[in-house]
Amino acid sequence: xxxxxxxxALIIIGLGLTVYRLGTxxxxxxxxxxxxxxxxxxxxxPAILYFTMPYCMPCETVQAPALRELQARFGQxxxxxxxxxxxxxxxxxxxxxxxxxxxxIIDAQGQPRGVNHGVARVDKLERQLLAxxxxxxxxxxxxxxxxxxxKLKKVD
Amino acid sequence: xxxxxxxxxxxxxxxxxxxxxxxxxxxxxxLNATWLAALVGGVMLLGVAFSRPGFLPIYRALARLGWVExxxxxxxxxxxxxAQLMGGLxxxxxxxxxxxxxxxxxxxxxxxxxxxxxxxxFAGFCVACAVYxxxxxxxxxxxxxxPPPGSSPGxxxxxxxxx
Numbered sequence: 001x002x003x004x005x006x007x008x009a010l011i012i013i014g015l016g017l018t019v020y021r022l023g024t025x026x027x028x029x030x031x032x033x034x035x036x037x038x039x040x041x042x043x044x045x046p047a048i049l050y051f052t053m054p055y056c057m058p059c060e061t062v063q064a065p066a067l068r069e070l071q072a073r074f075g076q077x078x079x080x081x082x083x084x085x086x087x088x089x090x091x092x093x094x095x096x097x098x099x100x101x102x103x104x105i106i107d108a109q110g111q112p113r114g115v116n117h118g119v120a121r122v123d124k125l126e127r128q129l130l131a132x133x134x135x136x137x138x139x140x141x142x143x144x145x146x147x148x149x150x151k152l153k154k155v156d
Numbered sequence: 157x158x159x160x161x162x163x164x165x166x167x168x169x170x171x172x173x174x175x176x177x178x179x180x181x182x183x184x185x186x187l188n189a190t191w192l193a194a195l196v197g198g199v200m201l202l203g204v205a206f207s208r209p210g211f212l213p214i215y216r217a218l219a220r221l222g223w224v225e226x227x228x229x230x231x232x233x234x235x236x237x238x239a240q241l242m243g244g245l246x247x248x249x250x251x252x253x254x255x256x257x258x259x260x261x262x263x264x265x266x267x268x269x270x271x272x273x274x275x276x277x278f279a280g281f282c283v284a285c286a287v288y289x290x291x292x293x294x295x296x297x298x299x300x301x302x303p304p305p306g307s308s309p310g311x312x313x314x315x316x317x318x319x
Contacts, residue, residue, distance in 0.1 A: 001188065005186045006186045009182060016271060016274070099279065099280025100280075117279045118278070118280065
């Protein structure tokens with residue numbers, strides 16, 4: 001009996017995740033249809049759109065360093081666009097951002113292809129970029145502790 | 157930034173509370189244990205009565221072990237209490253339905269609690285907090301607070317007390 005109910009629970013959780021993914025997918029499709037409306041976006045390059053806020057500790061301590069490392073790995077082949085959701089609430093609403101940090105994966109054609117609600121580690125972001133057809137970065141894992149800290153492109 | 161009326165609220169305690177609500181209610185469903193759902197709902201309502209997260213003692217024990225760290229943000233505690241009250245009432249309704257012999261309705265209500273707590277825990281959106289702020293904007297008596305500066309209804313604030 002508990003096994004059957006556990007299976008039922010797993011099915012319900014699966015359905016919930018499916019609904020969540022469909023909802024997220026719908027937001028991305030709507031965004032793609034309406035255009036990115038991001039002045040900082042440079043067409044022809046994949047991008048990560050990063051929503052943050054001042055005093056967001058996970059953003060400062062985990063997300064921003066992860067994005068800097070990713071930027072160091074991909075170099076000029078990736079653009080990271082940072083948006084302060086407090087200063088640009090209309091952009092946050094347009095992108096359906098519920099909390100920060102939130103990161104969107106945008107392919108080289110300007111199509112939003114994925115979203116991470118909450119902190120996304122550098123390896124996950126790299127996997128997402130590889131999944132949309134980007135080539136593995138030339139800078140290998142041995143370079144992960146680089147002291148070079150490229151600045152993220154900020155948009156307020 | 158105007159922080160009038162805001163107080164440090166430990167969001168790590170809120171997240172631990174949500175996680176334990178999810179685990180407890182899920183276990184109640186899997187084990188078909190009405191008493192466990194009643195226990196989780198009762199703890200939530202007790203938390204409302206004492207103006208704190210119901211599972212605060214467990215959070216403090218975990219914090220002492222170093223498993224969780226405080227994450228205090230300048231926030232209004234009222235919407236979170238309202239959220240806990242809503243969850244506790246939903247679970248009370250679930251238990252009442254189960255006792256009265258309507259398991260479908262009872263467990264559906266319990267899954268609503270699981271779903272909303274999961275949305276808050278994993279996506280950072282507190283539906284009941286958003287409802288609180290919307291009722292406040294509509295002028296409902298007892299709903300007096302507006303969202304903290306720089307945050308939208310239901311989204312967590314981002315201002316730490318030291319700033």
